Each structure stands twice: as structure tokens, then as C-alpha cells.
Amino acid sequence: MPDRARVRIGEYGSVLLADSQLTPRDVKRLRALQARGRLGLEQIPTGWRLKAGATVGLLVLDRIRLVMEPKFALSGDRLMDWLAYALGAPAPLLVASRHWTTNPEGYADLVVAALLEQCEQLLREGLHRDYVRRQTLEPVLRGRLDVAAQATRRYGQLDKLHVRTFDRETDIWDNRILGTALHMARTLTTSPNLARGLHAIADAFPKAAPADAALHALDRTQYTRMNTRYRAAHTWARLLLRGGGVTDILTDRGTAADGLLLAMPALWEAVVRRLATDAALPHGMHTVPSSGAAGITVRGDLGITSAFRPDVLISLPGHDSTVRTLLPVDAKYKRYDRHGVGAADVHQLLSYSAGYTPSDDPRAVIVHPRTGGHSHRVLQVDSPRGSLGSIHVLGVDTDTLPQQATSWVGSVLPLANG
Known part of the structure; x- marks a missing residue:
């Protein structure tokens, strides 16, 4: 579909939207946020009146990109410092090719850039691998023969063998979480540079899992000497997957997390x-x-x-x-x-x-x-x-x-x- 129109609204400000700018799905999502006190939505004869609260960030709707701006105008560098400080994450490193500057999407692109930087660093160091059990059908014997499956599914035929393998692979949850977050990040950013960077490394990570499965894996993740270097990347991934901030904004009540919203209080x-x-x-x-x-x-x-x-x-x-x-x-x-x-x-x-x-x-x-x-x-x-x-x-x-x-x-x- 064509690029969504960008609608900007200041913290505690309001904006009038035409009836054609919101789809029924958009109204449902906004009503869900209204029920939690994040914003106000009122139907008027000419369309809708949207009133922002203390929740800021980016919400990608079907026909518009809603950018809610904070009342404190912070530079991108400083915003990343405070956000990383609140989350207990190491501040992203400044690299020559990327500066932490705000743009028309607010701080959403900052978080995307931080995730991209951490994923690029993990790729340079080599993704973590772990042993993964798989049951596959192979032309030759690899691993251990699954005798029961061979007897009940192949009926004695030996042209294909049901085998159980136990190999070290990158297709583990530490990496799947980041694959899901990178996929979601591509829907949030409008920056050509970020989009190119995300596209360049996306294939290096395992296929994206559903967001709820990735979040469940994040909650169960325990960091050891083997995967502690993933902590920073997972912090930014969690921010994207949960829809923003230090608390869940878009995921805990069934609302799709097609945005990055932060509850400033x-x-x-x-x-x-x-x-x-x-x-x-x-x-x-x-x-x-x-x-x-x-x-x-x-x-x-x-x-x-x-x-x-x-x-x-x-x-x-x-x-x-x-x-x-x-x-x-x-x-x-x-x-x-x-x-x-x-x-x-x-x-x-x-x-x-x-x-x-x-x-x-x-x-x-x-x-x-x-x-x-x-x-x-x-x-x-x-x-x-x-x-x-x-x-x-x-x-x-x-x-x-x-x-x-x-x-x-x-x-x-x-x-x-x-």
C-alpha cells in the first residue's frame, strides 16, 4: 500500500482525524489503549478526536503513522543514555556511520538502530551455537537411527532413514529472539539506511518466531558465561517486542505490537x-x-x-x-x-x-x-x-x-x- 501519512501530536495534546483515516481495526487498537488510560479517543461528527496522554512514541496504524512526541525535547544521544540507564542496559556505542539523532519518527528509530548495532556486533563475534535435537528423514545414516519410526513409517524400506541428530546450530532461542525483533524493526523504521542495514543481516539470524513465543523465551532466558554478550541485544529486542518502555504497552491485552510506545511516568x-x-x-x-x-x-x-x-x-x-x-x-x-x-x-x-x-x-x-x-x-x-x-x-x-x-x-x- 502507499506510504502512510504521518500524524504528529504532542504529549497531552490533541488532533482531529478524518473518519477515513482510521479503519475499524485501528479504532479497536486505540480503544484498547484508551481503556488503559494511555490516550483518549472520541467520535465526533466529522471523524475522531484523539487526545494524547503521557505515552509517547510511534504507533503504526493501517492508514497513518501516529507519532506522539514528549514534552521534553531531548537530543538522540541523551535520550539513549537515559533509556539505557532506566533499562539497566549498556549504552549503545557510537560508531562513525551512525549517530544517535532523532528524526521524524521520534525515538523509535533510535531503538531500532541500537538493536541493529548490537546484532551487527554479535555477527562479527560469531553467533552463539548450541546442541539442538532434530528428527529428520535422510538418505544416509546420520546420528542415531529411530528404529520405531523406521518400522512404523517406512515399513522396512531403507531408501530413507528416520534419524535423530544432535548438532550444534545457531537456530536457538538466543538468536530466534533477535530474528523476530529484527523482522518487527523493519515495519517500524522509515529510514533508508536502517532499512538497508536490517535487510543485510536479517538472513544471518534464524527465521522469525511469533512475537509471543519470542517474549516467552525472553522471560525464561538465563544468562551464563556462554551467552552473557547477548544481554544488551535482548534488552533492545524486548523493548521492541513488548511495544515499548519499561512496562508492557501493546502486548499484555491482546493488542498487536505494531508500534513503539513509552509510558513516560x-x-x-x-x-x-x-x-x-x-x-x-x-x-x-x-x-x-x-x-x-x-x-x-x-x-x-x-x-x-x-x-x-x-x-x-x-x-x-x-x-x-x-x-x-x-x-x-x-x-x-x-x-x-x-x-x-x-x-x-x-x-x-x-x-x-x-x-x-x-x-x-x-x-x-x-x-x-x-x-x-x-x-x-x-x-x-x-x-x-x-x-x-x-x-x-x-x-x-x-x-x-x-x-x-x-x-x-x-x-x-x-x-x-x-
Whole structure:
């Protein structure tokens, strides 16, 4: 079919689409994303009104390519740094022939390029091989003769032999996963250079398996000394196969993953969790789960029990080793560099500080993204009976490297400065 028209929409923006631009299959897919709060879709007399949420990326529909752009305009190099940091993957290497630059498809081509680079590196080093059992019909004896199959299927004829072989091959799941991801990547990119690169190496990998089978294999993959070099390539493959991001966007509810969508709040939460973990370690601190017994629960109301769970809890050293002091840190994907902290977030953080920190110094931390330099301000919450607590609002400059942001987060930790 002819090239799909490109429709661009900003994060939290909206766009009008003609009725002819969406097929019934498109509407079904968009409704599935709407049911999960990823976007809004409303039918109007002239067609459809599509409203974006905090989900950005590329969605390939039958007649259009929908590009949802983030409100933070990051360079391609920096976006890859933060994405790799959140996923716990090594940052892709810069090569002379490929630069991490954004293009009209947003960050989709960046992920495709990262996958291609890792697959090219694996090919240069040689694909991993492992022993694979096969039952084949051969003109000569190879491996072991399958006596039962020979007797019941060939009735004593010896012109063809049913044999069982056990050879080292590249047709194993480590490579099949990448073959499936490369096949999917070809449907996402419009870059001629990337398309040529994908086409050039596609035949070197085993035939693509169904996406759900590849994802199941990824979930079962265990890395050893033999296949640990596949970890980075599998990370980018998982991003493509799941439809994007640090959580499933397009695959867990039956929606076809013909796109690459990223839930920005979930990505920012993953970034902040790792920033807090990396910042705490040099000061003898560590993070602990905020679920289970560590959660703040609300009981006695109508309906199910609710809970308050901060994104990160940092265990702080104290004078009494039997009592653990915790610092709640919450990730907020909001422009708190341009407007004040909302009342709902103040109430939430005060609940965290009351539940986790000492009564003589109740505090909590908000970490939000910004551009143009780091920022730090402290909200003092007072009442007629005294102080209710303090909220440290830390703005992390997304134009910097994650390693620089780690030291900045560490500077606001209690006892970090002695």
C-alpha cells in the first residue's frame, strides 16, 4: 500500500482525524489503549478526536503513522543514555556511520538502530551455537537411527532413514529472539539506511518466531558465561517486542505490537529508582521495597484496603541499629520547574514523611525532570501547632548524563554531608 501519512501530536495534546483515516481495526487498537488510560479517543461528527496522554512514541496504524512526541525535547544521544540507564542496559556505542539523532519518527528509530548495532556486533563475534535435537528423514545414516519410526513409517524400506541428530546450530532461542525483533524493526523504521542495514543481516539470524513465543523465551532466558554478550541485544529486542518502555504497552491485552510506545511516568519512575539506588550506596545506604509490610495502608473504609507506596524507600543509617529510618522518594513526571507542587502531591508526601521518617525531622523527596540545570527547593509545611514536615523538590536536568544526576540526588540525602 502507499506510504502512510504521518500524524504528529504532542504529549497531552490533541488532533482531529478524518473518519477515513482510521479503519475499524485501528479504532479497536486505540480503544484498547484508551481503556488503559494511555490516550483518549472520541467520535465526533466529522471523524475522531484523539487526545494524547503521557505515552509517547510511534504507533503504526493501517492508514497513518501516529507519532506522539514528549514534552521534553531531548537530543538522540541523551535520550539513549537515559533509556539505557532506566533499562539497566549498556549504552549503545557510537560508531562513525551512525549517530544517535532523532528524526521524524521520534525515538523509535533510535531503538531500532541500537538493536541493529548490537546484532551487527554479535555477527562479527560469531553467533552463539548450541546442541539442538532434530528428527529428520535422510538418505544416509546420520546420528542415531529411530528404529520405531523406521518400522512404523517406512515399513522396512531403507531408501530413507528416520534419524535423530544432535548438532550444534545457531537456530536457538538466543538468536530466534533477535530474528523476530529484527523482522518487527523493519515495519517500524522509515529510514533508508536502517532499512538497508536490517535487510543485510536479517538472513544471518534464524527465521522469525511469533512475537509471543519470542517474549516467552525472553522471560525464561538465563544468562551464563556462554551467552552473557547477548544481554544488551535482548534488552533492545524486548523493548521492541513488548511495544515499548519499561512496562508492557501493546502486548499484555491482546493488542498487536505494531508500534513503539513509552509510558513516560513509568520510565521516569524507573530512572528515579536507579538514581536513588546509585546515590545511596556511596553513603552506606540502600533501597528497600515499599510494598508489603513497608507500605502505608488504609483500612476500615468501604471497598478494598488501599495503600500509599512511595516509588523508592532509602534505608538510612541511624544511632540505634534496631530501628530502621526510611526516607521516601517519589518520582513525579511533572513540570515542577514551571509551576508549584500541587496540593494532592503535598498531602501524599506528608503522609510518606509521617509514616517513615522520625517525628523530629519528617521529610520526603520529590524528583522531577527539567531542563536548563538542576534545581533544589525545600517546601516547609507548618500548622498552628508547629512544623508538619519538609518536602525537598529536586529537579534533575535531563540534558546531563545520568551519572551526574546521581551525585546531585546524593547531595540531598540526610547524613550525606556528615
